Amino acid sequence: MPKIWILRGLKKGILTTAYPKSQPTSEEVPTRSLPPRPTDAADWPAGERGCPTGAIDSGDKKVDLGRCVYCRFCSSAGFAFEDGFGSRAGAMQASLTGNCATGTRHIFGRSFHVMMIDVGSCNACNLEVLNLSNPYYDLSRMGIAFTNSPKHADALIVVGALNQAMVDVLRRTYESMPEPKLVLSVGACAISGGIFRGAEGFVSPAGDAIPVDVVVPGCPPSPVQILEGLLLAAGRLKEEGVRR
Ligand code: SF4
Numbered sequence: 001m002p003k004i005w006i007l008r009g010l011k012k013g014i015l016t017t018a019y020p021k022s023q024p025t026s027e028e029v030p031t032r033s034l035p036p037r038p039t040d041a042a043d044w045p046a047g048e049r050g051c052p053t054g055a056i057d058s059g060d061k062k063v064d065l066g067r068c069v070y071c072r073f074c075s076s077a078g079f080a081f082e083d084g085f086g087s088r089a090g091a092m093q094a095s096l097t098g099n100c101a102t103g104t105r106h107i108f109g110r111s112f113h114v115m116m117i118d119v120g121s122c123n124a125c126n127l128e129v130l131n132l133s134n135p136y137y138d139l140s141r142m143g144i145a146f147t148n149s150p151k152h153a154d155a156l157i158v159v160g161a162l163n164q165a166m167v168d169v170l171r172r173t174y175e176s177m178p179e180p181k182l183v184l185s186v187g188a189c190a191i192s193g194g195i196f197r198g199a200e201g202f203v204s205p206a207g208d209a210i211p212v213d214v215v216v217p218g219c220p221p222s223p224v225q226i227l228e229g230l231l232l233a234a235g236r237l238k239e240e241g242v243r244r
């Protein structure tokens with residue numbers, strides 16, 4: 001039996017993604033994960049009226065990616081979306097918040113333990129996070145591992161729209177983590193409430209309950225975009241965006 005698997009491996013080659021050594025492919029960051037891009041033809045007031053999450057601000061002419069759920073309704077108001085492949089550099093959207101200290105990020109090296117907490121998701125963000133441990137994304141090759149205990153976690157990934165029942169759980173989980181610690185808000189729900197903003201039961205963005213260091217927009221973000229957020233949190237992406 002082992003012989004069969006060895007032969008199969010030799011025949012198919014290595015299937016693990018080349019990211020972060022090279023830019024992700026169109027399969028890794030599909031078009032549904034690409035953000036709206038305002039154009040000169042964009043009708044901002046119409047875009048704002050049609051946007052279900054209030055992501056479009058026609059006054060300041062800005063799109064808040066933390067609220068965007070990538071529904072593409074604004075395409076009818078002249079907003080564009082990348083459909084071709086081209087460079088995926090513009091597709092990478094994770095960013096640091098003002099809370100993240102550079103010194104803290106570089107401490108973790110290649111031993112970085114991550115816990116995920118769901119505070120009210122639809123399960124899609126969870127699935128994309130958990131996909132990172134499959135052989136294709138293979139987090140372990142980068143020294144990143146999932147843990148189920150906050151006492152072992154260097155970073156906490158928060159997914160979902162925070163509801164009342166989970167506020168205390170989220171705070172206690174964060175407080176149980178040893179210092180130094182990092183928090184990532186993954187997906188529109190965790191960052192802003194997303195489609196549930198204003199709904200009964202939604203309390204606040206996760207960042208209002210605990211300090212958030214990195215945000216990864218999307219609904220859901222692709223695994224590669226979440227991985228970018230983890231590498232950014234761990235200080236493993238250079239400032240100019242070159243991967244290492
Ligand atoms: S894609 Fe949807 S949520 Fe995002 S800005 Fe456009 S209309 Fe709003």
Ligand code: SF4
Nearest residue numbers: 122125187188189219
């Ligand atoms: S951001 Fe989108 S995919 Fe993620 S939990 Fe919320 S609704 Fe689901």
